[in-house]
Amino acid sequence: MAFFPFLLFIGVLSTTAATHHKSNTHFDGFQVHRLYVNPEDTSVLQATFDSLSIVELNHGRGKNNTSTLDLAIPPSHVEAFRALNLTTTILSDNLGMDIAAEGPLQDYPEFDADGVPSLSWFDAYHAYEDHIRFWSDLQASFPNNSELIQAGQSFEGRPIQGIHLWGSGGRNSKPAVFFNGNVHAREWITSMVSPLHPLIDYCPVPLCRFIDVDFVGYENDTAVRTALDNYDFYVLPVVNPDGFVYSQTDNRLWRKNRQKRENTTEIGTDINRNWSVGFGGDGSSSNPGSETFSGYSPGDAPETAALMKFAQTLAADKGIKLYIDWHSYAQVILLSYGYTCDSFPENIDQQISLARETSARIAQSYNTTFDYGPGCLVLYQSSGNGRDYMTDAAGTEFGWGIELRSTSYGFVLPADQILPSSIEIWEGMKYLWANM
Template identity: 50%
Template sequence: MKLTAALLLAPLALAAAAPKPNAHISYDGYKAYRISSGQNAASIRNKLAKFAAVQFNNFNFNPNQALDVAIAPDEIPAFEILGLSTEVMSQDLGADIAQEGPLASYERVSAQAVPSLTWFNSYHAYNDHITFFNDLQAAYPQNSEIFNVGKSVQGRNIFGIHLWGSGGKGSKPAVYFHGTVHAREWITAKVVEYITYQLLVEYNNDTAVTAILNNYDFYILPFVNPDGFVYSQTSDRLWRKNRQTRSTSSCVGTDVNRNWPYKWELPGGASTNPCSETYKGQAAGDTPENKALVNFTQTLANGKGIKLYIDWHSYGQYILLPYGYNCQARAANHARQNSLASSVAAAIAKPYGTRFTYGPSCSTLYTTTGSSTDYLTDVAKSELAWTIELRPTSSSGNGFVLPASQILPSSVEQWEGIKYLLAAM
């Protein structure tokens, strides 16, 4: 979700316009800076805007305190003579991306066999993710099924996997997970896959997991922005939005997590500029992805109800509670949510000591409007509705391109937190 610390900000010129088909955007030699702005953010943005060579994106943790910019190699000297107060966050964005490692091939065990845990040693192509889920479901056909909620802009299925326990399919309140709404946040898919894997593999083997799956129906959508994810793998590793075009602009993409039809119209938590990373769309819920998600969400809400919703993002290590649209607003059950978040953070820390900050989304991080968690809280009436920002911290040099060596540790610590939450809520 965030664009802080090292990274990894695509220059506005790259984010705004789509490259030619099959073109690949390289960040080799790009240098990332954090510009200290304090209360002078507007004047600094104006200064940069007048300097034509510098393209920047200012969607960070707190744009009143800092602006993050990515500068092409041949523009670095001109940028540095501006005399701004800066900190170098990355010497070479391309080198940071290379540390992520190549996409690995999926090694299938055999038909109807449980996929190997080696899946979590590497990142994989989108089609391999589809095969992984199909194989995982085929190994547990009695308590799982693959489903689709709709189509993306480019016609890909927005698919999910439904898990259930001894009560039978659809008999219990819903636990509902979303991953990869922001395309470049690859670690989110891996984490929700690991949680899915553990729920199925440990059912009837682990008493606590068996009780969890007997108490809830799980609906897990690992790629709610499949087009953007594919584009981030084939053309621009740092692509965030969907791939929707608009007749009124040459810029591509809408932020699906600013497009939900609740508090969408409020200013300050999203952008009306089609070139912005947080572009909210022309109307509430006007992306095909959001239409599909809203319809499915309401189906769950009108059925057995939604007990827990989590929208998985990276990065920063946060557990974010309602609300995003107003920094003073609190959910009716805020005290209980906050207490649970504190205990979940403690459980996450047990394997490796990783620390997560928790609190209401707006006051803890920044204002968001048209977000899924606010919609799930007030419209779909989910008892708990959280955003979890995964590794690394906002001060880390990795950001969105988390090395593959951190996939399994990130997944293990989240599983510890989720096991606690599912048993305690």
């Protein structure tokens, strides 16, 4: 399925030097439309969209197995877009206002009595350097059962950092649960939800402060204790730090990494098309200007290379039980495979059963519906993605991707939904870990 070349909108107004300024690319007056379309038709429309400087957002699934594609249309081309007479729903009249309403990046939270950053962390989005500090402060608050980890470096030389947590068996004694967040830069909710923040900092304190085995939560909460005793958790909340920083400082809707290539002025490789399994197939692009540019060879994006190496280390040691690549915003649990619609992992029936109940648990808190199924069938074909690599090349029993909220708000999810998103996912994860 075609993804359209992403068009960069270079900001024209300077911003102040404030530490927490957000995105100087302007989306004022951009309309967001949801287009209902057959997958085959999107490639026909691609040239038209290009000529109208339309920004492609997310794919989704409409009623009766139709596909949806969300588009951001610059104000100067709204009339021309309307003249195409396509069937659409307007999701936003002014994307710039949505970004403003998302709120400014907030200062670092206070600490609570346990020495852990307070729940106010979830009241707003935060600058990348504050995420790093947050992981470090969380780790420092339960030092006997956690460590900071690093998996290589980004193109611009930022360490890909995270946390490793373990239970009573001791460090590195159990099969891995491996989480990757924010592979796509603009999917900010993923680095708020994915890093086990829910486990550590959302859960009604102190019940879920389970990381320290001496802690009361570890003794009292069976789900928490079982999960931590059964698995070593490796969480890399922002595997695309360069893109994430760029989405905070320059372009809120940036997706790829920030890799420069020879013989092109286009920047960025889609890290989630750069893995070796299914590399270069349908649902990825060899065009450096595309939103889904795969790179020229598997792992030629340094971030992907680092993650493949890290995964191989886990696989060769205690093995990987569960991998989740966190995305937004289609509200769907994606199982392998994405690169083919014609074959399935051997344990697909068990996977679908687990995903169905995980989805049901997620829905219990706020009625947020999550679809589920093999990615190629339930969303769209995507080749060279991380979950397929984990399944086929790293022996992972459950190689999943989860697209978080929200099909209504898109990438620019209001900050007051960060905590609800964390809570509902926490409920799903508790079920999944106890039953997989």
